[in-house]
Amino acid sequence: MRVLIIGYACIPNTGGETSNTWNWAWHLxxxxxxxxxxxxxxxxxADSFLAECPNTHLKIHWLAVPGRxxxxxxHTGNLGLAVHYSQWLKLAYLKAIxxxxxxxxxxxxxxxxxxxxxxxxxxxxxxxxVWGPVGGxxxxxxxxxxxxxxxxxxxxxxxxxxxxxxxxxSLRRAAISSAIILATNRETYRLLAKVGARNVRLxxxxxxxxxxxxxxxVPRPRGAPFTLLWVGRMxxxxxxxxxxEVLAETKDLNARLLIAGEGEMRGGWENYAKRLNLGDKVxxxxxxxxxxxxxxxxxxxALLFTSLRxxxxxxxxxxxxxxxxxxxxxxxxxxxFVPSAAGIKVPVxxxxxxxxxxxxxxxxxxxxxxxxxxxxxxxxxxAQTQTWERRAERMSNLYAEVHAHSSxx
Numbered sequence: 340m341r342v343l344i345i346g347y348a349c350i351p352n353t354g355g356e357t358s359n360t361w362n363w364a365w366h367l368x369x370x371x372x373x374x375x376x377x378x379x380x381x382x383x384x385a386d387s388f389l390a391e392c393p394n395t396h397l398k399i400h401w402l403a404v405p406g407r408x409x410x411x412x413x414h415t416g417n418l419g420l421a422v423h424y425s426q427w428l429k430l431a432y433l434k435a436i437x438x439x440x441x442x443x444x445x446x447x448x449x450x451x452x453x454x455x456x457x458x459x460x461x462x463x464x465x466x467x468x469v470w471g472p473v474g475g476x477x478x479x480x481x482x483x484x485x486x487x488x489x490x491x492x493x494x495x496x497x498x499x500x501x502x503x504x505x506x507x508x509s510l511r512r513a514a515i516s517s518a519i520i521l522a523t524n525r526e527t528y529r530l531l532a533k534v535g536a537r538n539v540r541l542x543x544x545x546x547x548x549x550x551x552x553x554x555x556x557v558p559r560p561r562g563a564p565f566t567l568l569w570v571g572r573m574x575x576x577x578x579x580x581x582x583x584e585v586l587a588e589t590k591d592l593n594a595r596l597l598i599a600g601e602g603e604m605r606g607g608w609e610n611y612a613k614r615l616n617l618g619d620k621v622x623x624x625x626x627x628x629x630x631x632x633x634x635x636x637x638x639x640x641a642l643l644f645t646s647l648r649x650x651x652x653x654x655x656x657x658x659x660x661x662x663x664x665x666x667x668x669x670x671x672x673x674x675x676f677v678p679s680a681a682g683i684k685v686p687v688x689x690x691x692x693x694x695x696x697x698x699x700x701x702x703x704x705x706x707x708x709x710x711x712x713x714x715x716x717x718x719x720x721x722a723q724t725q726t727w728e729r730r731a732e733r734m735s736n737l738y739a740e741v742h743a744h745s746s747x748x
Contacts, residue, residue, distance in 0.1 A: 340371045341442055341443065342373050342445065343442075344367070344373060344448050344450060345449045345450065346360025346449075348378065348380075348452070349378070351385055352630070354629045354653050362548075363448070363450050373398070376402060376431045377400075402430050424457060431461075432460045439465075444466050446466065446467055448468075448470075449468070449471075450472075453474060453475075453523070455475040455476055456504070458507070462513050462516035467742060469517070469519050469737065469741060472521040472543065472650075473523065473527060473544075474527045474544060474651075476527040476531075477524050477648055477671045478501055482690060483581075483693075486575070486581055494576065505533055514531050515535045515536065517537075517538075518538065518741045518745065519540065519740075519741055520539045520540075521542035522539055522541055523543060523675075545652070545653040545725070546656070546727045546730045547727070548726065551657055551726075552723055553633070553660065559708075564593045565592060565593060565641075565705035566594070566597060566638065567594065568599070568635065568643065569643050570600060570654040570658075571646065572602045573600050573608060576646060576648040578645045581647075582598075587616075588694065588695075592705050596617075596622070597635070597638070598622065599632075599635060636658055639663055641665070643667075644665060644673060650671070650672045651672030656725055659719065659721055660722035662712075662718060664683070664711055664714035665677050667682065678718075680717035681714055681721055683704070685697050
């Protein structure tokens with residue numbers, strides 16, 4: 340089939356959402372002729388990759404937003420990015436019309452940015468439209484608001500926007516007109532069904548390269564500290580203080596926490612670790628290059644994921660690919676997709692109860708290594724189903740299903 344993939348960010352050899360467009364297109368090109376519409380900010384990396392690894396089944400059209408908006412977006416944070424993305428979507432839609440007249444696509448698939456807050460217009464094309472994986476309807480639990488600066492102004496505005504989404508005409512039109520929508524958490528699934536989507540399915544938004552799937556871990560030497568790993572951008576919603584407080588509750592254990600990531604909250608969170616007297620039980624590593632993350636995962640015994648608002652979290656899947664059990668909150672994407680056998684998912688109730696549940700989880704993982712290794716094996720087995728090769732096969736099957744239904748109707 341001739342497939343058009345739309346993705347604002349398109350970078351090879353990275354993790355997270357910035358790599359999703361590239362990974363979908365590259366791996367789907369094994370089965371189809373694939374065209375990409377993308378923003379040219381990442382073009383040098385892609386051009387360099389294609390120079391070394393030519394692919395005759397993959398063609399990229401780079402679309403730049405004209406004018407000063409390109410400079411402005413780098414100095415205005417999330418608001419600037421949202422405006423830039425909105426303008427880029429309009430240009431991409433016009434280019435998609437032009438390309439379809441020349442090529443005649445069988446499927447149009449929008450993958451980035453994967454959020455219901457900015458419904459894409461590509462459903463208007465006379466081609467079956469696949470949207471997602473997409474999230475964006477999840478909200479941080481209000482009982483935990485003190486972990487995210489008493490719900491900062493931006494978080495409050497976001498909550499209002501999410502509450503109003505069922506009234507959005509553009510979301511309703513996109514939902515009703517999509518041949519299939521892939522939702523990456525139950526909150527988004529329910530929203531899309533509410534606004535009239537005909538065919539919504541749960542589908543993980545994250546994938547990993549086969550190279551990130553390693554063999555089961557070698558048992559640690561006797562007496563080695565139990566090592567938890569926390570990975571993420573240091574933003575309020577990631578709630579690292581929750582992890583620090585849990586570690587303080589389990590000081591009697593021979594345990595430590597490695598923290599990988601950068602962001603505006605790092606200084607404040609380092610000071611909070613000092614106030615909790617965590618000493619050498621905590622190590623802030625800063626930003627670790629993606630190609631060095633394998634080594635870090637291999638040095639840990641489990642991943643602690645405390646995010647209060649996330650579609651899922653690529654680091655969770657990467658850790659599972661290294662046989663790490665997951666200790667996390669039982670909500671949103673991780674609650675939906677992390678298998679129960681692959682870790683410990685703590686109910687999100689009150690902060691006190693949830694903190695106690697996370698502390699019990701650390702004790703269980705630290706004191707029962709056989710059980711921990713069994714969870715790690717289940718985590719690895721799940722990660723093996725989510726490599727980009729396997730995901731591309733499933734997506735290709737969905738394309739065939741959508742195309743067959745379109746042809747028969």
